[in-house]
Amino acid sequence: MSAQYFALPRLSLRFFPIWRRHWLVWKKIAAPSILGHLADPVIYMLGLGYGLGSLLPEMGGMSYMAFLAAGTVCYSTMNSASFEALYSGFARMHEQRTWEAILNTPVSLDDVVLSEILWAATKSLMSGAAVLVVIWILGLSHSLMSLWMIPLALLIGLAFAAIGLIMTALAPAYDFFMYYFTLVVTPMMLLCGVFFPVSQLPQGLQIVASALPLTHAIELARPLMNGVIPPQALLHIGVLLGYALVAFYVALVLFRRRLSR
């Protein structure tokens, strides 16, 4: 691989017109999009919360529904960023050739990739905020500290958008994304503490879980929802930020290689 692919990202404010383009597209489909952000996580949360919640007196020192609430915000945030970075990102890069059109203007690939990550994180922010509103309405969180979930949703979005774009950069076609969802996203949902505490897992799986970004997101989210300052907050923020930055760089290198043809 040629050395120019490995240059550090050169970022500029030129990403902003691209972000505005995505926003204008989104505005046209806002209603079904918001419904999509809400329906799936809320149905899971209420179904499992009422169904299993009646069997479980408490989990992690709170009602099962309240336990699920924090996990639900995090995984719906992860899902929105992942879908946007994979399917919509691939459509813009490959199917619709939107990137090609943009790259013919004075905008660089670095700006395009940055705009994709920031846009996918914006979708996470919207999705996390929508679920949070439902949680407040249901009275599952009473603490003002749950407002910290909003910047946290953005951070989770950045990490999963960047990781997802690595897949997009490697994908020959849409089918490829099935591997990522079945081998990465779904296992994370089950290992990282969305439905039950990580401490319930065997030791080996706990070690795996501790390396996964969603675990760190939930370690931050659950205390915040209950009005507690998360223990080791800086570590968890650092891990999420690390995933975002490293994955952004890897994705950029891969896109530079892919689009140099």
Next chain:
Amino acid sequence: MQPVIKATGLQKSYGGNRVVDGLDLSIHKGECFGLLGPNGAGKTTTLRILLGLIAPDAGTATLLDLPVPQAAREARIRVGVVPQMDNLDPDFTVAENLLVYGRYFGMQDSEIEARIPSLLEFASLTNKRDAKVPTLSGGMKRRLTLARALVNDPDVIFLDEPTTGLDPQARHLIWQRLRELTQQGKTLLLTTHFMDEAERLCHRLAVLDNGKLISQGSPRELIEQNIEPQVVEVFGETSAQWASEHAAKFSQRFEVSGESVFCYVQDAQPLVAHLQAQSELRYLHRPANLEDVFLKLTGREMRE
């Protein structure tokens, strides 16, 4: 005068396959310059190098006096591009496509809005301003793509096969618009497979094959330099047999392609007189054109 686009010794290989092989080009202000060549000749790769989208393995290029790819971003502020495949935004209306694209050049919304009516008029799309892109015909999409390439009022316009897939009416409208652009002093660099397009539009042409420039000049010069002035096409089931017996007597050069024989001649009279006596053969006598030159230079073999 300094050329608007200059390339010296460009080379580019993909996986050991040399796609552009020592190319020199010099294109002047106000010129419509055509790159001709069969599929895979290196036309699109050449455009991408000159736009600074990919770096050549060797050689140098300048676009509007700026070195590319090093200063490609600055150069592209004054360049418009009509790509080979449509990449309009399908979610947007005609006017939104222009607005959103203008923003990529750092233009203010008010500045773009002020240009939209004249761009729509140029593209004959004024009454389609609020139509969504998927509802447009192929010709309208192409015209919108051309209008979009003009949103920043560029000095140079790159067009990669601008009329491929269009019906004759749509092609003629595009040609008329491209002529208007050269009359305004804009420099056009286009690739095409259509020899009539090249002959009508281009002041100068370069024929590429296997990444090399094999001939260059005005359409008339290319014909004069490369080929006999007259062509007689002979058709019929027995044409191949006729060719083996008689074609060499009457023509400087001839080619058999299926049931057609192409005879290239300085003086067609003796051949035409002879053919009038052959009742089983039909013929067409015409002046040599760019397509004859193209086929002579790049061969009749299919390129796939």
